[in-house]
Amino acid sequence: MANSQAMPTSFKKEVLNGSHAFGAQAANGTRTVTTKDVFKGALFLASASLGAATTSYSSTGELAGSGNYTQGGVTVTNATAPDTSGTTAFWTPSASLSWTNLTSSGSFDCLHLYNDSSTGKLSCGIFTFGAQSITAGDFSLTMPTNDASTGLIRFA
Amino acid sequence: MLINVILGGETHYMPNGVPYVVGGSPSKMDTDALEKREHVTDNEVEHTTATEYWLDGHLVHRSVDMRLKTGIFAEGVLADFS
Numbered sequence: 178m179a180n181s182q183a184m185p186t187s188f189k190k191e192v193l194n195g196s197h198a199f200g201a202q203a204a205n206g207t208r209t210v211t212t213k214d215v216f217k218g219a220l221f222l223a224s225a226s227l228g229a230a231t232t233s234y235s236s237t238g239e240l241a242g243s244g245n246y247t248q249g250g251v252t253v254t255n256a257t258a259p260d261t262s263g264t265t266a267f268w269t270p271s272a273s274l275s276w277t278n279l280t281s282s283g284s285f286d287c288l289h290l291y292n293d294s295s296t297g298k299l300s301c302g303i304f305t306f307g308a309q310s311i312t313a314g315d316f317s318l319t320m321p322t323n324d325a326s327t328g329l330i331r332f333a
Numbered sequence: 334m335l336i337n338v339i340l341g342g343e344t345h346y347m348p349n350g351v352p353y354v355v356g357g358s359p360s361k362m363d364t365d366a367l368e369k370r371e372h373v374t375d376n377e378v379e380h381t382t383a384t385e386y387w388l389d390g391h392l393v394h395r396s397v398d399m400r401l402k403t404g405i406f407a408e409g410v411l412a413d414f415s
Contacts, residue, residue, distance in 0.1 A: 184405040223347075269404070278337050280354070284347045302405050306379045310353035313337040314384070314396030321401045329404035 180221060180287035181228035182305040184330070191299055192332075197292050199268045199330075200258040214294035216301065218274045218318075219250030221287040223308045234291040234298035244280030251276065253290065257323060267328030274318040281311045288318060290329075302330055335361045336386065338393035352385070352392045362386075367393065378402060 191197055202211045217234075221227055225238025234249075242248040254272035261267070274288070286308040290301045309316070321327040342357025367386040374381040379399050386394040 182405060184407050189407060280339060280359075284351070284353065304401065304404065306399060306401065307374055307376075307381065308347055308349050308351060309381075309383070309397050309399070310347065310351050310395060311397060312342075312354045312392055312395040313339045313359060314394050315398075316396070317398045319398070319400040321403050327403045329401070331404060331406045333406065333408045 178224050178226045180223065180225055180303060180305050183229035183231075183303045185231050185300045185303065186229050187232040187299070188301050196295060196299060197301060198294075199255065213255055214292050216253040216255060216270075217250045217291060217293045218253055218270075219248070219289045219291070220246070220276075220281075220285045220316075221289055222282075223284045223286040225287060227287055227289055227303045229303075231289070231300045231303055232297075233300050234289060234293075239289075240285055241282035243282055245278050246276065246281065249293075250274075250289070252293070260323075262325035265325035265328075265331055265333045267323065267325055267331040269320050269323035269329040271320075271323075273320060276311070276316045278313060279311045279316055280313055281309070281316075284308045284310055304329075334364045336364055336367075336394055338362045338367075338386065338388075340388075340393060342391070342393075344390075344392045351383070352395065354392050354395075362388070362393065 198214045253270045256271040259268040288304040292299045339357040342354035370385045372383045381399040
């Protein structure tokens with residue numbers, strides 16, 4: 178069992194269906210203006226198995242709800258609308274994700290980004306990094322530079 | 334400076350050498366009484382600084398500041414009309 182960095186396959190279909198609003202959706206003849214969805218980021222154990230086949234948030238494999246960790250994760254700050262540069266569209270949370278006075282229940286190496294506004298808490302991205310452990314401390318996850326080369330979610 | 338610590342726990346190590354604590358109880362201690370260690374990891378995925386405090390050979394505090402360097406990517410494809 179291991180986590181793999183991936184854009185979930187289901188997310189790609191959902192983007193075509195207009196299921197995720199990283200920015201405010203424009204009105205058209207069919208729908209009225211909608212506000213942005215709320216996204217959350219949750220931490221997963223290195224023993225979990227998240228990847229391209231992940232379709233929605235589940236607490237299976239997530240850090241336990243102990244040591245000041247709340248299952249479901251933290252809300253992502255989304256103050257920067259999706260943008261384009263050249264032929265690439267991109268979006269990145271506008272602030273770091275952070276957990277304070279945390280004692281992790283185990284080794285974790287994965288952030289699961291999901292749409293908390295959606296029915297079923299649809300998965301948006303699986304991000305992996307070197308396995309970590311936190312003891313009575315802070316975990317700060319700073320986002321990459323928001324551009325066409327390094328934005329957290331990119332379509333070219 | 335007072336920091337949050339876990340006292341009375343056992344220090345173990347993950348396969349990648351990262352230490353962690355099992356058991357123990359939350360408390361606070363002055364950093365002047367602790368041994369500070371910092372570890373930096375820099376690769377294509379992340380730049381990470383881990384700050385640890387140790388007491389008599391036991392890990393009591395570990396904080397991590399991680400900066401992701403990139404995200405996930407998908408390339409659009411259009412079919413041809415023929």
